[in-house]
Amino acid sequence: MKGYDFSAIEEKWQKIWEERKVFKVKTDPTKPKYYVLEMFPYPSGRIHMGHVRNYTLGDIIARVKRMKGYNVLHPMGWDAFGLPAENAALKHGIHPAKWTYSNIDYMRTQLKKLGFSYDWDREFATCDPDYYKFEQKFFIEMLEKGLAYRKKTLVNWCESCQTVLANEQVEDGKCWRCGEEVTSREMEGWFLKITDYAEELLSDLEKLKGHWPEKVLIMQKNWIGKSEGAEIDFYIPDIDKNLTVFTTRPDTLFGVTFLALSPEHPLAYEIAEKKGFLEKLLEFREKVRKERKKIEEGEAEKEGFFLETYAIHPFTKEEIPLYTANFVLMEYGTGAIMCVPAHDQRDFEFAKKFGLPIRVVIKPKDRELNPDEMEEAYEAPGVMINSGEFTGLDSDEGKKKIIEKLEALNLGKRKITYRLRDWGVSRQRYWGCPIPVIYCDKCGIVPEKVENLPVKLPLDAQIDPKGRSPLPELKEFAETTCPKCGGKARRETDTFDTFVESSWYFARFACPDYPEAFNPEDVEYWLPVDQYIGGIEHAILHLLYARFFTKVLRDLGYLKLDEPFTNLLTQGMVIKETYRCPRHSWIYPEEVSSEGTCLKDNCGEKVIIGKPEKMSKSKCNVVDPDTMIKKYGADTVRLFIAFASPPEKDLEWSDHGIEGAYRFLKRVYNLFEEHEEILKKVTYKEEELKNLSGQALKLRRKLHQMVKKVHQDFEERFHFNTGIAAIMEFMNYLQDSLKELDLKEELNKKLLREVFEKLLLCLSPVCPHICEELWERLGKETLISEAAFPTWEEDLLKEETFTLVVQINGKVRDQVEAPSGITKEEALSLVKELPKIQKYLEGKNIRNVIFVPEKLINIVVS
């Protein structure tokens, strides 16, 4: 016995697949296509188990679909721009480009070792100018269409490093490098008008229902945050201007007792300036800005002050005081609100604090509200009171009526507002795609000429020790000429948010070498992605941006689709048990003794076994894919990952579990080897095996049942765990059968051949290397990776007998083998003969008999 030498087998087949370009695909409209895509990785240095899981799931799907006759596009690339490359440059003095590309080289070899069936000829990295030049082109076209614009935005600023910080570089409100308090600073930046697409992004979620996880759809819906209401104008005589507020409760208009403006509101500024308390306002604004970050952790007290100004109520003409308040966001609605303390909890709290009146205008059906006794706002619908001509209306009805009147008087209008904000894409970073615009003193903002693209990121830049982008100081880059007038001009030195690159990469995979962005023939054939797979952490941003880009590219004439990803699978995390020592905190499994005490520094403390958590270095529970592949081989790693839990649930890594997977593959291998001599000499035709009997028939039936189950679980449900369980169950059955089966009989030899062929075919999407190897040893000259999925005979699946479960009053009391196709009457008389059942029926009246064909009979007795 040679034994299962996985490393030789895996190396051999990976080489063959690569040399023969087995997974290379071409556009072929005569064949049905299937595009399976996994979220491409950031080249951080090494593949982690999360990647392995993601890509294993994708690869099984790709291989199954290929076996089912689809022309399968299964590409891989690199989301290669981003901050960690700059951090590595700071820490180790390696240039971000060098760091990134060497990481890619290493990670590619890791992926290849896992035997994933990618069309590697389509690989690209988003930091390649050949990729990002199209992104720059899209941006220029968006600019021309008004989909990109500049506005002021708040950024994190470190005074001591003189640099903008990304959110992840802010730790506890302090700079991650120097520890200085981070302040916010206004800067100009580029924005993409995703809000123009808010309605379509929302309504198209409908098309994804049933194909995307419900959870993701809900998260996106909440993120877009559509709300319907009205904009209402309040005239401010002091400055002779209207203040427009947005409200979803126009029915409470008669309950307004004050108005509140965001401290950032231009009218707040104007009033403060006029009334001479500008400084107070600016102080307050700064305070609120700082608090904004605190709010994320806990509750912030309602604060604000009177603006010494009044506005006129559109209907009652009363004077309503104006306040500025910390809870009013400038970014949402109009940045100003009408406040109805009786019917809005926030307004209520503010009114209580500042002694403002509470006026009840909505009455609940079952009780009266007394403003003096109210402890919280009444926010539910009800009947309108104290509302002039609207009194007595149902509040929902009142909403419409009040809007109608406002519109008639030109004092307001129906309005839909979204929580979704425009997408700020400017990053003051070096390692990103340059934004292709030029600032000219004479011509203003001028896009780079399309023929000059790409605006290449200069690779010879020196990384600044404080982490600032070197681009603004890099004369060769920043100093340029205006494309319009030819005069001296300055180039934009900000780069794009890296989410921009990942918003359209899936489309580029259809034609990665095409000289233009997209070859219509290719994108029309391959898109949309049929199955997209990735982590739930991208439920909102990445997926929303990619959907947005798809619609923009459609409107720019590049693509002809509305949604990029037809089906979405969000896989769970890979988690593992953690160990904690009271003295040493998180410790490695090797540091725990067999008695469960800490071995670190001879500590001896009792180790606390923690619940399984997401693998992380800090918790010492990381399992390295390389180590596992080396120890067990890629097929075992893939098998364990696919078997341990269904894709959408978390997967608990288990050292014992992977042993079990390994053991199973060894069993398959050894059993094959044991019968290899017979197997390679025999061939079979399906019709030769039609008339089996006894154990042979049972085995063949079990085989075909297994094939069908694997088909259902692998292709239809993506429940690889149960499909693999079926294969294991069959293996157990096969080993038992072989004890009884006479392998000197020619027919049984033929059956054994069928068994192994189909078994290997079923297992091959999960464990391609071992199956490829044994397939070859069956004498096959074609690759199992290119074989068709095995067929099963539906007629064969039916057993001649089945276990009839016998229930009395719904309780299982006995079971009996019964011929298939037995009728209710036959079953009843059969069952009545059973001694145990007779006991239960004795002296009782049969009141009802329920018969489920091929399953059970339930006798209801009194």
Next chain:
RNA sequence: GCGGGAGUGGCGGAAUGGUAGACGCUCCGGACUUAGGAUCCGGUGGGGUAAAUCCCCGUGAGGGUUCAAGUCCCUCCUCCCGCACCA
């Protein structure tokens, strides 16, 4: 607070309203061995009984629908995730 998901053996997990616990792990016993942390075989939800092919209990808790409920409905509990001053 709002929204979503989940609670099944010692563990991961199976079960179109029809035998709860497939498959795997762990553990126990046995075989083969100089050896076993290799391999193979058997057992493994709880309780009762000397034992069983016997009986009872059992899918977070409590009700309900049904001949029949892990599955459907209602109430509650626990955990996880997302959102959270969005007017």
